[in-house]
Amino acid sequence: MGAIEDAARVLEKYVRPGTFPVAVRISEGVALPDRARRPREFLGHPVTICQGISMARSMGWTVGFLREDHACVPSFVVLGLAEEPEMVRSGDLVHPLWGETLESCALTQGTIPALPLGKAKSIVVAPLDRAGFEPDVVLVYGTPAQMARLIQAALYQRGGAVRSSFVGRNSCAGELAAPLLTEECQVIVPGAGERLFALAQDHEMSFAIPRQRLEEVLNGLGATHKVGAMRFPTPFQALRVKPQFPEKYRSLEEMFGII
Numbered sequence: 001m002g003a004i005e006d007a008a009r010v011l012e013k014y015v016r017p018g019t020f021p022v023a024v025r026i027s028e029g030v031a032l033p034d035r036a037r038r039p040r041e042f043l044g045h046p047v048t049i050c051q052g053i054s055m056a057r058s059m060g061w062t063v064g065f066l067r068e069d070h071a072c073v074p075s076f077v078v079l080g081l082a083e084e085p086e087m088v089r090s091g092d093l094v095h096p097l098w099g100e101t102l103e104s105c106a107l108t109q110g111t112i113p114a115l116p117l118g119k120a121k122s123i124v125v126a127p128l129d130r131a132g133f134e135p136d137v138v139l140v141y142g143t144p145a146q147m148a149r150l151i152q153a154a155l156y157q158r159g160g161a162v163r164s165s166f167v168g169r170n171s172c173a174g175e176l177a178a179p180l181l182t183e184e185c186q187v188i189v190p191g192a193g194e195r196l197f198a199l200a201q202d203h204e205m206s207f208a209i210p211r212q213r214l215e216e217v218l219n220g221l222g223a224t225h226k227v228g229a230m231r232f233p234t235p236f237q238a239l240r241v242k243p244q245f246p247e248k249y250r251s252l253e254e255m256f257g258i259i
Contacts, residue, residue, distance in 0.1 A: 007138065007218055008129035014221040015149055015232055017142045019057040020127035023135035024176060026120045033132065036064030036124055039071075046071035049079065049172050050190075050198035052125050057141060058199075062126035072193060078173045079123070080115035098169065112170050113177040120176075137179050138209045141200070147187055149232045150207040153220030154185045162187055169193060171206070179210040185217065 004023065011021050032038070037055075039047045048071050052063040067081055074093070076082040087093050091105025099105035128138060140150060151162050162185050164174060169191035178186045186208040190200035200206075209217050225231050245253070253259050 004131055004133075004135070005129050007214060008127075010218045010221060011128070011140060014153075014225050015140060015142060015146050017140050017146060019141050020060060020129070022053055022056045022139040023126050023128045023131035023133065024053075024137040024139060025124045025131075025133050026115075026136045026176065026180065027122045027124075028118055028120075030066055030122050032064035032066070032122055032124060033062060036062045036126075038064050038066065039069045048072040048193060048197050049075055049123065049125075049176070050194040050200070052123075053139060053175070054194075054198040054200070056125040056127055057139070060127050060130070062124065062131070065123040065125075067121070072172075074170055074193075075172050078112065078114050078170055078177050079120040080117045081120065083117060084114070094169075108167050111165060112167060112173045113181055114173070115177050115180060119180075123176075134211065135214075136211050137176060138211075138214055139175055139206055140209070141204050141206045143203055144205060145234055146232055147205045147207055149221065149224070149230065150185070150209075150217065151187065152224050152230060153217045154209075154213065156220030156223055157216055164188065167191070171200075175206060175208050179208040183210050183212045185209050185213055 008021055011017065039045065039052065046069050049065060052065060055061045055063050070076065070079070070081060074088070077084045077088055088109060089106065091099060091102045091109055095102050095105040099108060124133065126132070128135070140146070154162055164178070164187045166189050168189070171188055171191045171194040174186050174188035188206040188208060190204060190206060194200040
């Protein structure tokens with residue numbers, strides 16, 4: 001079993017995500033795997049990068065993006081496909097949709113991480129266990145309980161905290177740009193676009209693991225599971241508690257010898 005397949009096995013064993021963990025390769029070159037489906041070719045139109053990620057995690061597809069396969073205007077800036085236009089920098093693009101004033105929109109825009117121009121000339125997303133390439137980022141989607149397990153694993157060796165920022169949109173900034181730029185794990189609350197177009201569910205969050213941290217997180221999952229302080233599924237302590245029934249049940253409890 002290869003390292004990537006082993007990583008998928010560990011995530012399945014200890015986190016049990018409802019969809020495939022996703023391997024993401026981001027390259028300054030334009031070569032794509034032969035099996036990669038390009039949205040322009042197999043759909044006839046561009047899609048958002050979060051739609052491509054959803055195709056990988058929900059349908060098991062390998063999806064490849066070149067510049068012309070991207071449909072989301074804000075992601076062009078986040079992924080370094082284009083210089084940031086003044087309309088975006090000033091907040092005008094999202095005003096008044098996401099902010100009361102141009103100033104508040106511009107302030108939020110200034111917090112959104114973006115890759116350097118030309119960094120992501122091609123992006124490939126695939127289910128982790130069948131990727132066939134070394135990922136730059138691994139994405140795992142799940143519930144808050146599953147995110148907690150990944151956070152615990154990420155902090156097991158080094159301590160501290162997993163630090164992320166949240167703006168309610170531009171999920172790709174937290175999922176792709178931030179882990180690449182910081183080489184740190186990120187927790188992401190799927191934003192408006194990822195929910196509208198990529199069908200991220202109301203109960204879902206995602207966790208981004210950069211390549212540099214993958215082995216550490218996997219080791220942390222195994223170690224924290226072994227210690228047993230917290231596991232997934234959650235081992236609810238309430239299951240061990242003696243149930244309390246209405247007082248009227250007491251005579252039957254005595255009759256049946258439960259007490």
